[in-house]
Amino acid sequence: MTAGGAFDLSRAAPVDDPALARELEQFLFREAALLDEGAFEAWLALFAADGRYWVPGQPGAVDPDDSISIFDDDRALLAVRIARLRQPRSYAFEPPPRTVHVVANIESWQAPDGAHLVRSKLLMAEYRNATRRDFAATVHHRLVRDAGALRIALKRVDLIDCDGIHEFMTVAF
Amino acid sequence: VSAAAPSRDEIAALVEPDRVHRRVYTDPAIFALEQQRIFERLWIFVGHESRIPKPGDFLRGRIGAAEILLVRQADGTIAGLHNRCAHRGAQLCVAAQGHVRNLVCPYHGWAFRLDGTLIGVPLPDGYGDRIDAKRADWQLARVPRLDSYRGFMFASLAAEGVSLIEHLGGITRAFDNMIDRSPEGLLEQHPYGFSQEFRGNWKLHMENATDTVHPMFVHESSVEAGRNYDGDGAEELPQAIQMFRANGLPLAEWDRVGIHAYPTGHVYMGGFYRAGTIAPQRSDPVFDAYRRQLVARQGEAKTAEILAMDRFNNLIFPNLSINPRFQVLRQVHPIAPDRTVATSHCFRLVGAPPEIARLGLRFLNTTNSPASLISSDDLEIFARIQEGLARSDSPWVDFSRGLGTERPGDADEAVRAPGTAEASMRAQYRAWLAAMTAP
Numbered sequence: 001m002t003a004g005g006a007f008d009l010s011r012a013a014p015v016d017d018p019a020l021a022r023e024l025e026q027f028l029f030r031e032a033a034l035l036d037e038g039a040f041e042a043w044l045a046l047f048a049a050d051g052r053y054w055v056p057g058q059p060g061a062v063d064p065d066d067s068i069s070i071f072d073d074d075r076a077l078l079a080v081r082i083a084r085l086r087q088p089r090s091y092a093f094e095p096p097p098r099t100v101h102v103v104a105n106i107e108s109w110q111a112p113d114g115a116h117l118v119r120s121k122l123l124m125a126e127y128r129n130a131t132r133r134d135f136a137a138t139v140h141h142r143l144v145r146d147a148g149a150l151r152i153a154l155k156r157v158d159l160i161d162c163d164g165i166h167e168f169m170t171v172a173f
Numbered sequence: 174v175s176a177a178a179p180s181r182d183e184i185a186a187l188v189e190p191d192r193v194h195r196r197v198y199t200d201p202a203i204f205a206l207e208q209q210r211i212f213e214r215l216w217i218f219v220g221h222e223s224r225i226p227k228p229g230d231f232l233r234g235r236i237g238a239a240e241i242l243l244v245r246q247a248d249g250t251i252a253g254l255h256n257r258c259a260h261r262g263a264q265l266c267v268a269a270q271g272h273v274r275n276l277v278c279p280y281h282g283w284a285f286r287l288d289g290t291l292i293g294v295p296l297p298d299g300y301g302d303r304i305d306a307k308r309a310d311w312q313l314a315r316v317p318r319l320d321s322y323r324g325f326m327f328a329s330l331a332a333e334g335v336s337l338i339e340h341l342g343g344i345t346r347a348f349d350n351m352i353d354r355s356p357e358g359l360l361e362q363h364p365y366g367f368s369q370e371f372r373g374n375w376k377l378h379m380e381n382a383t384d385t386v387h388p389m390f391v392h393e394s395s396v397e398a399g400r401n402y403d404g405d406g407a408e409e410l411p412q413a414i415q416m417f418r419a420n421g422l423p424l425a426e427w428d429r430v431g432i433h434a435y436p437t438g439h440v441y442m443g444g445f446y447r448a449g450t451i452a453p454q455r456s457d458p459v460f461d462a463y464r465r466q467l468v469a470r471q472g473e474a475k476t477a478e479i480l481a482m483d484r485f486n487n488l489i490f491p492n493l494s495i496n497p498r499f500q501v502l503r504q505v506h507p508i509a510p511d512r513t514v515a516t517s518h519c520f521r522l523v524g525a526p527p528e529i530a531r532l533g534l535r536f537l538n539t540t541n542s543p544a545s546l547i548s549s550d551d552l553e554i555f556a557r558i559q560e561g562l563a564r565s566d567s568p569w570v571d572f573s574r575g576l577g578t579e580r581p582g583d584a585d586e587a588v589r590a591p592g593t594a595e596a597s598m599r600a601q602y603r604a605w606l607a608a609m610t611a612p
Contacts, residue, residue, distance in 0.1 A: 055544070057365060057367060057542060065531050066534075068365050068366065068538060070542045070543055071544050077413060080398045080399060080401075080414065081398075083401060084394045084395050084398035084546050085394075087397050089390075089393045089394055090394035091391065091394070092549035092550050092553040165370050166543035168544070169543050169549070
C-alpha cells in the first residue's frame, strides 16, 4: 500500500451531503476523545482489520517502505503498543501523559472506490512530569464502512516537525 | 562565572577501577573539559560521504559545540570547514544538507570557494590593502584533520594526534562488515534520520548500549507485550516483535553474549544474534537471491563469514555506535551535563533487493524512533538516573559487576568478558580517563 496514493484527492469528489460531512466530523471528534481519555483499546477498535496508523519521520514521505517512520503500525502492532502501555512496569508511561487533541479544519472527499477521505488539522497538547509540549499536524483519514460503521483503513499524521528533535512519545496523535 | 577547570589529579580521583564519581555526569566544569579534551581532540564521526556525491554538495556535521561543513570539491575530495564566516561569524549554511556553487555569507556578501578560500569581498575600498586572500584568517577555518574510513567521515579539531585508523583499531571490522553486506560494496545513507533528545548525560547512552542486565528490567513492558503478540499463525514473527522478545533473554543467555573491548575504549557485544532471535528463521527467496549476489562478489566462504558476523552495538569511543547487520548508526551529541541529543541513521546496501533495505529501515524505526517501544524506556531511565545523580547524598556510581572476569581478548582486543559483566563501562571509563588527563 503506498500511502501517498491512498489520499489521491485529485480523483475524489468533495462530500456535499451535510449529514455525511457531519458523521465524518463526529467520527474524528470521537476518536480524539478516546485518545484523550486513555481509552486506547476502544481507539484501536476504530481501525479496520487491515487498518494502518502511519506517522512519517520525514516530510513528503510517499511510502513507509522507503522512508523512516515515527509510527508505522498495522493493527497487530498497534495492539502490542497498547498492551505495552498497560504493563505494570511501562516506565515511559509512568506517569501517563495527559493530552488534549484538538481537531479542526475538517474537509472531506469521496474516493472513486467509495472510501471517505478526510483531511484535518491537529493540535495536541501533552503534559507529563511537569513538562508541557505541543504537536501540530495535518492528518489524513481514509475511512471505510464495515457493517455500516466507519472504520479507519489508514490514518496518516504529518507532524510539522516530523524530522525535528523530539523527546520520546507514547500517546498516538 | 566559570569555575576553574578541575586539575588532572582531581579528575583521576573521579574514576576508580570499579566505580566513578557522580560528578562525571553532573558537573558543568567536567562537561566543559570533556568538550575540550574528548570532543575537540579525538576523531568524531561527522557524516557519510554518500550524502555528498557531487562537487558543491555539502553536509552539516557537529563536533561537540562546533559545527562543520563537509563540502565535496571539484576534484572529488572532501573539505571540512567551520560553518562560520571569516568576517563576522555568521553561519553560512542552514540546511542540513544541500548544494552550493560557492559559499556566500548572507550578512555582507563575502564569498568563498568550496575549499574555503576567499573569492572576494564586496566594497573592498574600506579595507585598504589589508585583504589578503592567501592569509588563513581571511579564509574559512578548516578542520585541522579530516579523514575517511571507507566513506565514514571523521574529523578531529586537534592538529596533532593518532591517525584515524589507529584510533579505530580493530573496530574497523564492524564498518567493513556493514560495507561487505552490499553486493556492490557500497553504502548509501538514507536522507533522513531521527533526533531524540533526552534528559541525561551523554555517557549514559553509551554505557547502556552494552549493558546486558538492563533489558529484562527496563524493557519488561515491550518484552511481555511482544510475548503476548498473537500472530494469527503466521509463519514468521514480524521483525518488531522479534526485537521486543529478544530483550527478554534469560540471564544465562546474556552471559553467553560476550563483551569485547579494545584498548581505545571501543566495545561490542558478540554472540547476541545467536542468543537472541533477530534473524531469518526460514529460508526466503529474497534473502536467497541476495545471498547469491554476495557469493558472486565475495565467494561462498567469505559470504558465509560476512553474514555470520555477530557483533551487536559496536561502540566507537566516544560517541558513535553502529550495527552492521541492520546498517544502522547512532551518535550521541552532548548538549549540557543533563541534556543529550541522540541522532540515528540507516544505510541502504547498494545493489541489494529493496526488501533487505526495509529490514534496516524497520530496525531503525523500531529501536530509534521517538515513539519506539524500546528506546523510550531507556531514555526515561536515563532521566531518572540523572535526577538521582543530581542529589549529593552518595557520590559513587558502581560498575563492579563481574570485576575480575576480564580476560585478554583475541588478536587486538584488550578485554573479553562475560556478557553481564560491567566490563564495557570499565573499558569506556579507562578511555575517558586517559583522554581527560592527557597532557
